[in-house]
Amino acid sequence: MQNLLDFDAEGLTAWFAAQGEKPFRARQVLRWMHHFGQSDFDAMTDIAKSLREKLKANAVVLPPAIVSDKLSDDGTRKFLFDVGNGNAVETVFIPEDDRGTLCISTQAGCALDCAFCSTGKQGFNRNLAVSEIIGQLWQANRALGVDPRNPEKAERIISNVVLMGMGEPLANFEAAVAALKLMLDDNAYGLSRRRVTVSTSGLVPAMDRLRDECPVALAVSLHAPNDKLRDDLVPINQKYPIAELMAACQRYLEKAPRDFVTFEYVMLDGVNDSDVHARELLAITRDVPCKFNLIPFNPFPGSPFRRSKAERIRRFADILIQAGVVTTTRKTRGDDIDAACGQLAGQVQDKTKRSERRTIPLQEMRP
Numbered sequence: 001m002q003n004l005l006d007f008d009a010e011g012l013t014a015w016f017a018a019q020g021e022k023p024f025r026a027r028q029v030l031r032w033m034h035h036f037g038q039s040d041f042d043a044m045t046d047i048a049k050s051l052r053e054k055l056k057a058n059a060v061v062l063p064p065a066i067v068s069d070k071l072s073d074d075g076t077r078k079f080l081f082d083v084g085n086g087n088a089v090e091t092v093f094i095p096e097d098d099r100g101t102l103c104i105s106t107q108a109g110c111a112l113d114c115a116f117c118s119t120g121k122q123g124f125n126r127n128l129a130v131s132e133i134i135g136q137l138w139q140a141n142r143a144l145g146v147d148p149r150n151p152e153k154a155e156r157i158i159s160n161v162v163l164m165g166m167g168e169p170l171a172n173f174e175a176a177v178a179a180l181k182l183m184l185d186d187n188a189y190g191l192s193r194r195r196v197t198v199s200t201s202g203l204v205p206a207m208d209r210l211r212d213e214c215p216v217a218l219a220v221s222l223h224a225p226n227d228k229l230r231d232d233l234v235p236i237n238q239k240y241p242i243a244e245l246m247a248a249c250q251r252y253l254e255k256a257p258r259d260f261v262t263f264e265y266v267m268l269d270g271v272n273d274s275d276v277h278a279r280e281l282l283a284i285t286r287d288v289p290c291k292f293n294l295i296p297f298n299p300f301p302g303s304p305f306r307r308s309k310a311e312r313i314r315r316f317a318d319i320l321i322q323a324g325v326v327t328t329t330r331k332t333r334g335d336d337i338d339a340a341c342g343q344l345a346g347q348v349q350d351k352t353k354r355s356e357r358r359t360i361p362l363q364e365m366r367p
Contacts, residue, residue: 107167
């Protein structure tokens, strides 16, 4: 049985053509599945009964199942999705006054092993399929009380999507881009490119592909202002160092829907949060139109790091702001249910045996 959630519009059209059906039938079903959130072919009332019977015999609309659903005191909601074989991934909905943001996972675990990230410490099992990525949005819409007969309500609830959950989206490029195309498609979720963000640790060749194939808003997990420190905190830097990353950001902006890149920067006490680090950060990003998003570190069991003091974060931000760069400090949301940035862990059958490897001593990372 073919899971139709594994197709973007182009793929679904090709599948329908292979069934001897015309392209408009694919658009109808796409709209029913995503815009209306419908999984029952019999409920797709403007489709011929003969086609509905064919679909029931050959296809399903099957998102990943919700294993748990936790609500934070601040309104943040964390979903755990079963993706099979002992793996589960986490998705977070963050409500705010002017938007509702869904943070989606793209891998079961993560192979990049960033030093401060709970997901990375879980190891890596596999990439998620398109149905498992877009299925998080599909299920979240339903869980948030969306009536399939009233899709406009869904658009008000989830207005923004960020591929910023478990995994490195650009390491699962084809599936991530197929899901992005569904988010942007007017027959599916109809989100603006400006309201869909991909977060990457800096896979430079994939950044160039994303620019050419599906440019959306871009966030880069920077976290250090020099190669020596970033090599330890974000090991992919050893392959794509800061100079190459900054050049890729400049290329990306040629086609990006926003005229800036957001640099994410986790604030680690005594590690990357000094005035010197702030000035280094300004120097390496001076040629890239950008804004900074400072992220107070969110602790997790076994981590050697501490969150920077509030006054230190304020001082760090002031240096950036005084230099004329828009700088925000992310409000910690959902930490009472381990849903804050860097805390997502899910359940991963690790193929990397990462837990058996040593953790870099904190003192090795200090300036």
